[in-house]
Amino acid sequence: MNKRITSLAQACSWLAVLTTVGVILLFLGFLGWRGIDTINSALFFGNTPPWEAITGRLPVWHGIWPACVGTLALVLLSSLLAIPLGLASGIYLCQYASGPWKRWFSLAVELLAGIPSIIMGLFGFALILFLKKSVAPQANTGLLLSAGCLALLVLPYLILLTQTTLEALPHELRLAGLSLGFTPWQNMIHVLLPAAGRGILSGVVLAVGRAAEDTAVILLTGVVANAGLPSGLFDKYEALPFHIFFLAAEARSDAELAQGFGAALILLMLTAALFLGAYYLKSTFTKTWDQKDLMI
């Protein structure tokens, strides 16, 4: 009886593994097979000469270049907003907060981490509605608003990762600096942060990947299908994930569909590269401090 249950469980687990691996391979294979041929300079720049397009002298009509630039701008802006805030909050929670305050702060961060991305987008949308009603009637959704909402989306990951990485450092390391007469902040800057650097950096890279791939937030906060290169912080813009989303619903020709596959493959390569970078950083950090359960 016992034995039969064991072998039944084994059979089920093999089934689950084979199904999952099969589906993922099918998924990646399908995407690669349809997408690999579309990756050339025409995918990015359409009929515009590449150099003119990159320098922005000529607009790109049938390429994904503006969407790539839009995504890059979004990621940079949201990183600028989220990284300092996330690191500072993580350091505070690890080093300075205590007692009931620490519990309340941690609860808030966990709640923030659980909020679906569409709610972040809705928050941005509500903010604009509010501004329109009150102080700035001409306020509209745009690049900066999206970046702000994306920053909110990745903020809790950054905070939690900074906090857990710092807390995972050996206790002796914390005491050594203090016993030599460092102030807590000097200890943080010169001992703990450098030691935790790779771990924190891996979290930052993962957060960048999340900001690059999210579609729901930007959907509500100012992305459009045809805006060209982003021209200002408060203007509409294009972005890679939205471009894919748009083409899935609105592609009118095989060429547009092929462009969708190309864009999807480019986005996948981008997030996969970020993911591998984060994985490498994290594994070297884990190796250094010999913490086996740090892999989140």
Next chain:
Amino acid sequence: MTTPNPGKDCRQKRRQRLERRQAAITGLLLAATLLSCGSVLAILGFLSYFALPIFSQGHLAEIMSWEWRPFQGRFGILPMAVGSLGLAVTAMGVAYPLGLGLCGFAHGLGPRCLRGPIMSLIYFMTAIPTVIYGFVSVIFLVPLVRGAFPESTGYSWLTAALTLSLMILPTIVLLVHTQLQQVDAQVRLVSAALGFSPAQTLLWVMRPLASRGLWAAAVLGFSRAVGDTIIALMVAGNAPQVPNALLDSIRTLTSHIALVVATDSTSQAYQSIFASGLILFGVTTAVNLTLRRLQSGAGTAAGRRDE
């Protein structure tokens, strides 16, 4: 010479400066933390502020009704709430057994040499953008479903549930995997000494000890599924109706928000999306509080038995 000991004075000044700097830095860090944590309240505040007219103008019964026909003045969001719930439950129904199977495979049911590759694949799945799942599903799965069931358009509950299950799978697997790793460290030697095989250890020793982790994975996976927008928006069909069958088109609360924002609407339609937002906020908050309870108990329960 006004001070008797210039050296002491100088040291004192330096110390004061250092202390002031210390206080400034702490203040700055505290401000950042308050800003981060305050954003939760800001989000809740804005959603509530815009949902408030529902109560003050007495639209609550209208919003909480079963019909969405904006042009005839019907703004019920209950079909979407049912859609969200149904989609999340079915996606979990596919993903949860799969996830448990995968975890079992990695922790004793399968050969040990395959554990690394399988877990790497699962980690890699977290890097796949949601919109790409949606895209491939629209191009590949939707025609497949349409071909198999000609009466359906292919954009259906079934298609969305299958796609969504793939997206939430890594969440479930990684949470259970972490929990099993912790339990494994505690019981491995004992159960091996008692003559259990790895498969038996997993089924009869680790599974009961990891039960909180299993619950937590179910709850978190469910909340991920409820919170997803893009897959539901792309492949579920988005008809505002209570679905009767798996091949029906459904609309979730999340895609309802996206759709109403995309099409310029009346103020009452806007009220309905803020109500939807509040519902989603409430669900994810409840999920988080549950998780917190589950996880705060997890270590101690296993630990007590260990001692």
